Amino acid sequence: MLKEKIDGLLDRVQKPARYMGGEMNAVLKDPDSVAIRYAFAFPDVYEVGMSHLGSRILYDIINKREDALCERVFTPWVDMADLMRQENVPLFSLETRSPIRGFDMLGITLQYEMSYTNILELLDLAGIPLHSEDRTWDDPIVIAGGPCAFNPEPLHHFIDAFSIGDGEISTLETIDVVKACKAEGVSRQECLRRLSRLRGVYVPSLYEASYNEDGTLKSFEPTEEGVPRTVVKNMVADLDKAEYPESVIVPFMEIVHDxxxxxxxxxxxxxxxxxxxxxxxxxxxxxxxxxxxxxxxxxxxxxxxxxxxxxxxxxxxxxxxxxxxxxxxxxxxxxxxxxxxxxxxxxxxxxxxxxxxxxxxxSSLTYAMEAGTQRLRDVINKGITEENLTSSVGDAFASGWSSVKLYFMFGLPTETLEDLDGIADLASKVVRKYFETPKSVRAKGLRVNCSASCFVPKPFTPFQWEPQDTIEQFEEKQKHLCHIMHIKGVEFNWHEPQVSFLEAVFARGDRRTADALEAAWRLGCRFDGWTDQFRFDKWMEAFAQTGVKPEFYANRRREKDELLPWAFIDAxxxxxxxxxxxxxxxxxxxxxxxxxxxxxxxxxxxxxxxxxx
Amino acid sequence: MLLQFQKGDIVRHLGLLDLQRTMQRALRRSNLPVAYSKGFNPHMVMSFASALSSGIAGDAELLDVSLSGETTEEECLAAMNRVLPPALQASRVRLVDDRFPKVSAALRTVRYRITLHGGEARRIAEDVPAFLAQEEIMAVRKTKKSETLVNIRPMIHELTAEVDEQADTAVLEARVSFVEQATLKPDLLMEALCAHAQAELPRCEIRRTQLLGEVDGQPVPLIDL
Known part of the structure; x- marks a missing residue:
């Protein structure tokens, strides 16, 4: 019945291949033959999620087990999500079109902060309670991993357990634990407790945070004996011994990295x-x-x-x-x-x-210069020089390349106007190098694509204490850049500072930011990484509703001795x-x-x- | 090589380009001696006998692929089924001479099975004899550029209906023209039939079940020509 209903929906949405399944090399297993059914979610659309290597590795690793199966799910695009709600179709897996809520485990990969509302969207469409404490054994154990799990706190309320570090290890270990718990019939709470004892696994409900008057973190402690104070990341020591897929799904539709x-x-x-x-x-x-x-x-x-x-x-x-x-x-x-x-x-x-x-x-060549002057590149320790760039593009032009991409960031610590001018200077030098290359060897049609993104300070980097530029500062710098980047042969792109601002809030957010995230999703925010869906006004409304001050997280300088929300992780x-x-x-x-x-x-x-x- | 394959229900939404790419990759994996075009950017010499619209499933679609080496029909069928996903499995292979005119040129008619759901399915099915008894059935054929009024009656070669009372469905079997100037799309047929029966267009599933050529005025499966 559900399968027919889904089939009917596919007639009415854009890009039905996103929800179709049935691709070459998709793994189909008999659900009755396994102890653990694992749903693996990438909280974005199919063509983005299917391009992610880590998910492919974990899909393969889980399906290699005899006692487990793994099926995929992605965030349905807004047209599909709205139809599913209207027609009462719960979130389903691609392989067998089974309801996600019925799986034993739901793994979610955290690749970028702007996908967080999509996680709430997934849980809600699946009919899984948003908050960890409201879930029962009728719901899967919800586990999240990936780079953003290194500061898991903004998601603490929605995720049962985080896996920190290389996923190959804890994906298998957490399956073992959940399988044993289900076989023994222990409580969900006990299962979470056992998970917390695994290396690299963080169970947020077993910890408590308190705050100082100035809003900074005062303490962060486990609430019971036996729960580790420090969560140490997992690491695969030898890649040759780690499992790697020898067969991968070949999508029908074109995906980002096909x-x-x-x-x-x-x-x-x-x-x-x-x-x-x-x-x-x-x-x-x-x-x-x-x-x-x-x-x-x-x-x-x-x-x-x-x-x-x-x-x-x-x-x-x-x-x-x-x-x-x-x-x-x-x-x-x-x-x-x-x-x-x-x-x-x-x-x-x-x-x-x-x-x-x-x-x-x-194809085109990409050079990540990151900053416009040598001084600023030294600050960020990007050990490349102008000479590296010019000699390399010189070689490339002489070998027949004519398309070059240059990546920069702005809003970096210690940055001045001179550093911004350096960006235009480097772009001009690339153009000059092309015209210095003899016509007989260079290819026609020079294209220098230059893009500048707003710097976002991240946890576990030397800049984790640094304030991000305010949106106004970014906009001013952007204006300057647009002005100086009028160079023949150069196309200049920039990113919206509003998105980077939110990224900065959640990259270094603490537990309290979870409320703002939930409020934003309730106000209709989803697919925030997609320009056509991004609603900054709704986000600001969500912050106002919940009393969360985004500037406190994005634009504040932290002191050396401040207790950082992610300090309990050994990365x-x-x-x-x-x-x-x-x-x-x-x-x-x-x-x-x-x-x-x-x-x-x-x-x-x-x-x-x-x-x- | 003529490869007869199904476009199964779960992949019925595949468009032509996606299906083409999938077939190319399957051919690469099959290790069959596929011929490549000459030129700067060589590509496989292959074509579908007829493009099937997104949303329509097919039981016996046909892919025409040029081969450059020796092989057998059995080998080709086994090789392709090893590399095609379950929903696109092949049912037959026929090796034909390259001199054979392009298979698509021989296409005359196709068969559709249209399953109607819901309360009005029965009434529509029962209207089929009266619908066919008309000498002329005028319908508006829409193309990207224009809308033209055409008589579709001569394009309907066979049309039968069967009602399944228990399931609240009716199944239409239709054989319609599929040549350049006179192709009758199943949705236009349904539109005209429903208009005649004075019924709302019901939810329906459409499968193309056969591609047919003609020998002595008789329909013959395209692959057998």
Missing amino acids: RINIEVLRGCTRGCRFCQAGMIYRPVRERSVEHILDLAKKLIDETGYEEITLSSLSTGDYTCLPQLAHELMERFAEKRVALSLPSLRLDSNLKQTLEETQKVRK GVTQQYLWREYERAVQAQTTPDCRKGCQGCGLKRFEGACEGR
């Missing part, structure tokens, strides 16, 4: 001070060339895809990249497989590798290291890549981390 995606390394040791991923995914771990080649072959055979991307935070840092690229091109040229290399840094020695990959397809990097880095930052002192010498970030405390260094 290709084979192989993670070649995890973590980054460059130490860019604005970058949360570079801190929380430490240490650097590489997958071996043999393993990657083996995965590539299997995945090409299993999917029929015509493109492979080698992904990581910084693929240019992969030790054997030239050898790997060469081998991949040689082995799969006959199958017309193209190779794309995202996240390359300019200072990697890439010329030959680029020449290899362009044999098959030419590997220590608070002492982060503060040391902060002090170096404001003096524009750089810190070298730790592969060239240990900087004492704290990861060496973890077993198996930084081996051989």
Whole structure:
């Protein structure tokens, strides 16, 4: 009956393929043959969620278990969500179109703050009570993980347990615990208690926060014995031993990253001070060339895809990249497989590798400069120079590329107008480099796409104590940028500061921000990351309703000794290291890549981390 | 290679481009000796006998693929079914000469099975004989550019109806023209029939069940031509 109703809805929505399921390599298991039915949710639309590598890994890991199955769910787009409410259709899984509420576990991945209202939307559409304390065994255990779980507090009320760190480990361990609890018939509360004892698992209902008069956090303590005071992140020490999918779902509709995606390394040791991923995914771990080649072959055979991307935070840092690229091109040229290399840094020695990959397809090159002057790049420890950029684009133009993307941030700590002018200066130099390249070798149609986003200070970075620029400051700087970025051949894009402001609130929010989040969702906010859906007025109304002051979270400077809402998490990097880095930052002192010498970030405390260094 | 496959209910919303991409990927995975076009950006030489609209399921759709090497019908069928998702499984393969005219050119009529739901299904079904008894059935055919009044009676070759009293449904079986100047879409047929029966358009599921050519004035499955 439900299946027919769903089928009827699909006639009436845009992009029905989002809800269709039935793709190549989707895993269909008999629900009666397993002990745990796990629904995995990405809180955005299908084509975004299906592009996420981590979800693919966990889908594979769960489905490899004999005693469990994993089915997918995404946030229905607004047209579908409204129809579902109107027709009383509960949120359903793609594989078997079963109600999500009937699953044993619901895993939600937290990739960006602006997806938080979509989590409430998912829970509500599923008929699962929004608040953890209102749930019973008729509801799944709701677990969330991903980078945003490193400050879980804004979601504390809605999530039963958070998984912190590499998901491969606690996904399996939490399944074991829930399975045992269900078999033994223990209470849901007892199940949560047992989950809290797993490494890397945080059960917010077992902790209590109190606040000072000035609004800062006073204390944060477990409410019962046996619940750890510090939650230590999980870490996979050896990527070659970690499970990696050898077959992935091939969607019918085009998705954002529609290709084979192989993670070649995890973590980054460059130490860019604005970058949360570079801190929380430490240490650097590489997958071996043999393993990657083996995965590539299997995945090409299993999917029929015509493109492979080698992904990581910084693929240019992969030790054997030239050898790997060469081998991949040689082995799969006959199958017309193209190779794309995202996240390359300019200072990697890439010329030959680029020449290899362009044999098959030419895409645009992206350079993340992040800041306009050397001084500011030193502040944020982005160890690239103008010379790196100009020589690299020079090489690229000479090899036939004509399309270049430049990424910058503004609103960075210590920033002045001079730093903004540096952005225009760099863009002009790229244009000049193109025209200096002889006409006989350069490709036609220069395109320099330059984008500047508003800086958002994140937890577990050296800038976690820093205020974000106010919306007014951002707007003023934006005006200036638009004025100076009128350069022939350059297209300039910027991001709305309102979205970045909210991102900053929830990135460093405490438990009290959960009320504002819920109020915003009740006022109709969802898909806040989508410009056409974003309603800043509703958000401000939600803050006013709940008495939450967003500026307190976004625009306030924190003192060194302030108890931060996320301080109970051991993310590997220590608070002492982060503060040391902060002090170096404001003096524009750089810190070298730790592969060239240990900087004492704290990861060496973890077993198996930084081996051989 | 002519590949006869189903477009199952759960994937009936697939559009032509998505289906095309899916078939290309399946062909790549199948390791069959698929022929590529010459030129700077080689692509597989393949086409559907007839594009099936999004929202309509199909029992026996036809994909025409050029091969460049030796293989057998059994091998092709097994290879494709290994790589196609359950909702797009193939039922038959026929290897034909490349000189064969494009299969789509031989298409004359198609069969639809239209399942009507709801209270008026029965009344519509019972109106079929009277509907067919008309010498002329005028209906408005809409295209992107224009609306034209056409007589659709000659395009209806067969139309029967059966009522399932218990399920509150009726099933229409229709064979209609499918050639360039005279293609009768199932929704236009339904519109005209409901207008005649003075009934609201009910909820209906449409499946295309056969693609047919013609030999000596008789319908013959396209794949057998």
